[in-house]
Amino acid sequence: MIQGNTSKKTETKEDILAFITNIRYCIESGDCKISFQFDRKNDANKDVRFTNRYTINDLFPNENPLDIMKRELVRLKSENYIETIKDLDFPDKSDLRVFGKRYSNDVYIKIRAELLSKILSGNNMIFVLSFHFSQYPFGDKTFPFKKEGRKLKW
Numbered sequence: 354m355i356q357g358n359t360s361k362k363t364e365t366k367e368d369i370l371a372f373i374t375n376i377r378y379c380i381e382s383g384d385c386k387i388s389f390q391f392d393r394k395n396d397a398n399k400d401v402r403f404t405n406r407y408t409i410n411d412l413f414p415n416e417n418p419l420d421i422m423k424r425e426l427v428r429l430k431s432e433n434y435i436e437t438i439k440d441l442d443f444p445d446k447s448d449l450r451v452f453g454k455r456y457s458n459d460v461y462i463k464i465r466a467e468l469l470s471k472i473l474s475g476n477n478m479i480f481v482l483s484f485h486f487s488q489y490p491f492g493d494k495t496f497p498f499k500k501e502g503r504k505l506k507w
Contacts, residue, residue: 360439364450366498369434372450376466377427379477389422389481400488408485412456422481425454426464431498435491438463449482453495459487 364372379385389405396404413421433452440446452462463483493499 360441362437362439363497364434364437366431369431369450369498372466373429373431376429376464376479379466379479380423380427385477385479387419387422387426387479387481389418389484391418393482403485403488405483405485408460411486412460422479422484425462425484426479426481429454429462432496432500433462434498435495451483453487453491455491459491461485461487 380387391406391409393405396406401407409416409418409421429452433454435451435453438449438451440449447465447467449463449465452464454460454462461483462481465480465482467478467480
């Protein structure tokens with residue numbers, strides 16, 4: 354989870370579907386740069402089994418991390434959505450969206466999508482801050498758009 358000054362909320366399903374559609378279009382059109390934090394500062398104090406590096410190497414050995422991110426981000430569904438986090442330390446940045454997926458274990462995914470047209474040449478940017486095994490198993494109530502009575506398809 355992100356540490357520091359944050360505010361959490363649950364967006365509408367329509368907003369999350371639009372976000373996922375925009376991410377998918379951005380990646381599939383090639384008009385997108387992806388930044389993945391393979392190693393994070395706070396990983397130094399963390400059990401190695403819950404780091405981005407460990408998770409990527411465990412789930413996808415010998416694959417390029419950016420290729421993995423492209424493939425896995427376009428596979429996100431509204432049922433994978435957990436919450437939205439406003440990073441109050443960086444209020445000018447877009448919100449962080451948190452998703453969860455099951456691979457061999459539950460994986461926590463946190464991304465920020467930015468339009469950099471103000472700063473650069475109009476390219477879109479997706480920052481993947483977290484893609485690591487969750488320290489705690491996801492419960493059914495973690496996912497606000499999981500269909501009742503149905504097993505979540507990861």
